[in-house]
Amino acid sequence: MQKGSIRVQTENIFPIIKKFLYSEHDIFLRELISNAVDATQKLKTLSSIGEAKGEIGDLSVVISLDAEAKTLTISDKGVGMTGEEVDKYINQVAFSGAEEFLNKYKGQNENNIIGHFGLGFYSSFMVSDKVEIITRSFRESPAVRWECDGSPEYQLEETTKEQRGTDIVLHINEESQEFLEADRIKAVLNRFCRFLPVPIFFEGEQVNNPTPAWTRKPSELTPEDYQAFYKELYPYNEAPLFWIHLNVDYPFNLTGILYFPKIKQSYEIQKDKIQLYSNQVFVTDEVKDIVPEFLMLLQGVIDSPDIPLNVSRSYLQGDPNVKKINNHITKKVADKLEEIFNKNRKEFEDKWESLGLFVKYGMMTDDKFLEKAEKFHIMQDAAGTEFYTLEEYKNATVALQKNKDGKQVIIYATDPVQQNTFIKAATDKGYKVVKLETIVDAAFINQMEMKWSDVHFTRVDADIADNLVDRQDASASVLNAEQEEQLKKLFEQQPAGLHLTVEVKGLSPDAAPVVATRPEFMRRMKDMAAVSGPM
Ligand code: ADP
Ligand code: MG
Secondary structure, eight states: OOOOOOOOOHHHHHHHHHHHSOSSTTHHHHHHHHHHHHHHHHHHHHHHTTSSOSOOOOOOEEEEEETTTTEEEEEEOSOOOOHHHIIIIISSTTOOHHHHHHHHTTTTOOSOOOOOSSOGGGGGGGTEEEEEEEEEOSSSOOEEEEEEOSSSOEEEEEEOOSSSEEEEEEEEOGGGGGGGSHHHHHHHHHHHSTTOSSOEEETTEEOOOSSOGGGSOGGGOOHHHHHHHHHHHOTTSOOOSEEEEEEEOSSSOEEEEEEEOOOOSSOOOOSSOOEEEETTEEEESOOTTTSOGGGTTOEEEEEOTTSOSSOOHHHHHHOHHHHHHHHHHHHHHHHHHHHHHHHOHHHHHHTHHHHHHHHHHHHHHOHHHHHHHTTTOEEEETTSSOEEEHHHHHHHTTTTSBOTTSOEEEEEESOTTTTHHHHHHHHHTTOOEEEOOSTTHHHHHHHHHHHOTTEEEEETTSOHHHHHOOHHHHHHHEEOHHHHHHHHHHHHTSOHHHHHHHOOTTOSTTOOSEEOOHHHHHHHHHHHHHHHOOO
């Protein structure tokens, strides 16, 4: 038997890293700035435990362009590296100093570290012919300069550098000249670095907000702060309806703020999507596998260090944390809706036009959500005056609206104006007609008939009476001539007004036998009881 360790041929692995590690080339800037942020956060940690001595001073990261030299430079004032560290962390591909740091300073490190795989730095070769590192450690040690042209050969030498920290100098290659344009860099910074935890400067201006609302304690934030953060994310949108501040640290880390945007009945598919961050670094706004599908209409930010930066679809699908995050978000959203419903029903009803879309979509697609949503899903009556939960609707229509299978019948209008006469006829009979007129309603009705086994939906312009009567019941209610005579007498003894209201189909003297539908019959009995006292 032979045992050994796999050897990697750098000549072969390099092109792979360079070409295929990241599909989007602009990611290199995110990686290098993340490293600069990590180096800065490490310095803060080491200073707080006394390992780094003296004043730490200004810690901002500066990005600069030199059009003439065709270089892009990322400078930080973080921990820097000694010559040995460059050899260990840079020359050794896929050895992550970030991981090592986290293991070494477990529990002492409140400043989150972004790095993970020890590959990020090499993404710089996607856009560079040559990369230089000029770095000086916070430890007593000479500054060093490392240089590499993307081949497995490098140079490492001592140099002079006044300030502690690291400059990464990229000599931008021919195909990537776009990264020498200030506007292009600004756009990349705006996408990936907007909320990084350390001040980032480009062309004399700070490009990031290091303490975005989601990183702060909910107790410190006012509604105005939440509104302002929403504006920061989506400057052109109307104010959101409300928001949920997520804050979990067990069994996974997750923070964030989800906003319910205002949506009109005929809404357009949202282009402002939820953004996924990892330790304040933008990862993606393709959150399909992390956020339950029905919540894709929400907006805002989710931040989880448990989701790695080089996130890929297939990775996410297999990740157990993702499923948990998904469930957690669903639960949080349901709880929040229930809370508003219970505490401030009026507000809830006022916002139903927008909320209803999420809620219905969620009920259709997520059974866990459905279970909770049954308590706060509401239907508005056709006149637009009252809202019912399913429970309330059932109570309001006791016994009157059951079909042949004993199911609760929900009578709905899809177009209250056009169906006006039907609605009137139905309400005159004491039925409760609700509006189900939005674009999700047709599908909603369909789904709910399957999910709510005791409910049947009937459109107001369908033959409601037919839907309500049970054939067996119908034959039982077929009155023979004698019975009809008796019944008529009974009715005739009642005041004239009542007679009119009971003048329904089949009760004319010349129609025999007469079918009185059960609900009609019961209603008449009830009405009579109301007029003439208990029967
Ligand atoms: P990762 O960040 O996942 O660890 P990288 O390839 O991005 O992997 O970086 C490798 C290592 O190089 C880092 O972990 C860190 O130790 C070191 N490093 C990279 N950039 C800097 C920097 N600007 N300052 C100090 N150390 C750095
Ligand atoms: Mg890194």
